[in-house]
Amino acid sequence: MITKQIWKTIKKYDTITIFRHIHPDGDAYGSQIGLKRMINKMFPKKKVYCLGEQSSHWGKIFDAMDENVPHEEIRNSLAIVLDVADARRVDDDRFKLAKEVIKIDHHIFVEVLGTHLDFVDISYCACCEMIAQIAYDNKVKMDKDIATPIFAGLVTDSGRFMFSSTTARTMNLASKLVNEGVDFVSLYAFLYAQDIESVKFKGFCQTNFKMTEHGVGYNIITKDIQEQFN
Numbered sequence: 001m002i003t004k005q006i007w008k009t010i011k012k013y014d015t016i017t018i019f020r021h022i023h024p025d026g027d028a029y030g031s032q033i034g035l036k037r038m039i040n041k042m043f044p045k046k047k048v049y050c051l052g053e054q055s056s057h058w059g060k061i062f063d064a065m066d067e068n069v070p071h072e073e074i075r076n077s078l079a080i081v082l083d084v085a086d087a088r089r090v091d092d093d094r095f096k097l098a099k100e101v102i103k104i105d106h107h108i109f110v111e112v113l114g115t116h117l118d119f120v121d122i123s124y125c126a127c128c129e130m131i132a133q134i135a136y137d138n139k140v141k142m143d144k145d146i147a148t149p150i151f152a153g154l155v156t157d158s159g160r161f162m163f164s165s166t167t168a169r170t171m172n173l174a175s176k177l178v179n180e181g182v183d184f185v186s187l188y189a190f191l192y193a194q195d196i197e198s199v200k201f202k203g204f205c206q207t208n209f210k211m212t213e214h215g216v217g218y219n220i221i222t223k224d225i226q227e228q229f230n
Contacts, residue, residue: 002119003137006102009116010039013078015047017069017098021084022053022091026191028083029058030153031104031127035080036063037146038135049073052091061190062149074098083127085110085120104130106157125165128153132173144181151177152187201229 010016018035020028036048049066071094079098084090085107095101095113103113106124124130128150135142135150154174158166161174178184194202204225209217 001137002117003134005117006104006119006134007138007140009078009100009102010080011043013046013099015049015073015077017049017051017074017077017079017095018082019051019079019084019090019092019095020082021089024052024055024058024091025153026058026156027126027128027153029055029062030149030151030156031082031131033062034128034146034148034150034153035082035131037149038131038140038142041143041146042140047073049077051094061187062152071097078102080104081113082131083107084113087111087113104134106130123167125163125167125170126154126157128157129170129173132177136173136176142177142180144183147177147180147182148187151182151184152191155184155187156191197230204229 020032032050039048049069074097077098079095079101081103100116101114103118
């Protein structure tokens, strides 16, 4: 089973480096932080680094990325690349320096990134669903801190469980994560929060759109309008 092979490989390494795609969404960030917390919980002596740009959005509720990680640490590590199908979109291409590389991704296959194991399966609605699968297949001791970022990625990439990629397996794993103590009420409040300028701009768009004869609504956002709403 691929999930057990991945966990067995993680056990072998003293240093783990975790990568994901540029401009991280909830799934990329959540899978990265969730996996790091999983490994730290089970193997406190391992060094685990999350690499990539800081997220001003997700950084408000989850851990920051690890900065100034030296090349030598990466060379001696197992690199795990999450939620990205091709090398050019990986945020920090130093994953190529690692001793071994594992790719975990739910997108259509583009290219091999891993030197050891690739867990690529489009039947999963989110990379976080795959991380949850690895956790429960290997009987990882989960808790609220681990489950929350994984649940965040699962709920955002499934479109709040409304996308057609949502399956019974998705809901089953989500249920297990909630049972770990995820405060989904506070999480949803964060996900739906908007700053006042965004609210005003959306209101402007909704009250100033025009319609074509075929029933298509549209706005033309001029430079002046952009500056008006910052």
